Structures are given as structure tokens and as C-alpha cells.
Amino acid sequence: MGKYSKIEYHPSELERARTALAYGFLNLGMFIQGKYQQSFLAHPPSTPGGPPAVRTGNLRRSAHTVAYKDGQIIETAGATPADYSGEIEGEFGVIVGTNTGYGLFVELGTVHAAARPALVPAQAAGMAQATRLIGQGAKRYYGRSAVGTGDGGG
Numbered sequence: 001m002g003k004y005s006k007i008e009y010h011p012s013e014l015e016r017a018r019t020a021l022a023y024g025f026l027n028l029g030m031f032i033q034g035k036y037q038q039s040f041l042a043h044p045p046s047t048p049g050g051p052p053a054v055r056t057g058n059l060r061r062s063a064h065t066v067a068y069k070d071g072q073i074i075e076t077a078g079a080t081p082a083d084y085s086g087e088i089e090g091e092f093g094v095i096v097g098t099n100t101g102y103g104l105f106v107e108l109g110t111v112h113a114a115a116r117p118a119l120v121p122a123q124a125a126g127m128a129q130a131t132r133l134i135g136q137g138a139k140r141y142y143g144r145s146a147v148g149t150g151d152g153g154g
Helices: 010-040 103-108 119-128 130-144
Strands: 064-067 072-076 093-096
Touching: 010 064, 010 072, 010 093, 010 119, 010 130, 093 119, 103 119, 119 130
Parallel strands: none
Antiparallel strands: 064 072, 064 093
16 A cells, blocks of 8 residues: 555644634734834934834833734733724734824824824834744744644644
């Protein structure tokens, strides 16, 4: 008889892989959050179209990341689950943002002030590396959640 590979379906392993993917999204979100927070200029004034400058630090400190799987928050960084009550939909995802009342106005501008984007460029930087970042996050999850495989989890 010839050589063959046998692939079996194990629901618990599939669920573990789905959770690992959600943690991969968390890793992507944390990268975007870090880029966002690093982009703020240390000394005012900022120029229109450039990143915002730090005045009080509230906007930069308010950045947070929320990762979820099957509509349930799996982990947060800088946010509380109550911040997103009823806003999370879908199988997997990550939310990166600020809960200040003025973050959107700084990012997009108003009729009185030009935009000083920081989150959109941070998101673009993250999306350029999304496959690698999600893979790293999933691999880290597998490393810490190895259960009964004898091989370190994957």
C-alpha cells in the first residue's frame, strides 16, 4: 500500500486555532496602537496634515485595543469591556481607537481646524504587515496554550 497522510477533524483543535487567530488580531491591534502613540509630536505646534502634538497627553494615553472572537471580547489593552457594549459583531476582529470625545475631530479635522491624522497612518502601517503580525500573535498564543500535544502546541 502507498504512503498517505491522514487528516482528522478535531473540534477542540479547530476551536484552539480560531482562538489563536483572534489573538493574532490582538497582536495586529497592539502594533497599530503603538504606532499611533509613537506618532505624536513631542512639542507643539503640529502642522496641518501632520500628526498631532502632545499638549496634555490625554489623547495619546486614551489609545486602546480590543480584540474579539464570536462577538465576545477576548482581551483589551487600555479599554474596559463596557466601552464596547453592543458594538462588537462578527467572528473575529480588533478595534483600535480612543474614547476621548475629541479624538475623531483631531484625526479628521473640523471646519475650524485641519486634520492631524495619526490613527489612519498607523492603521496603514499595520495593514502592510498584517499577515506577519497576525501570524506572530497566533503563534504566541499556541506557545502559551499547548495542551497535551507534547510538541509545544504547534
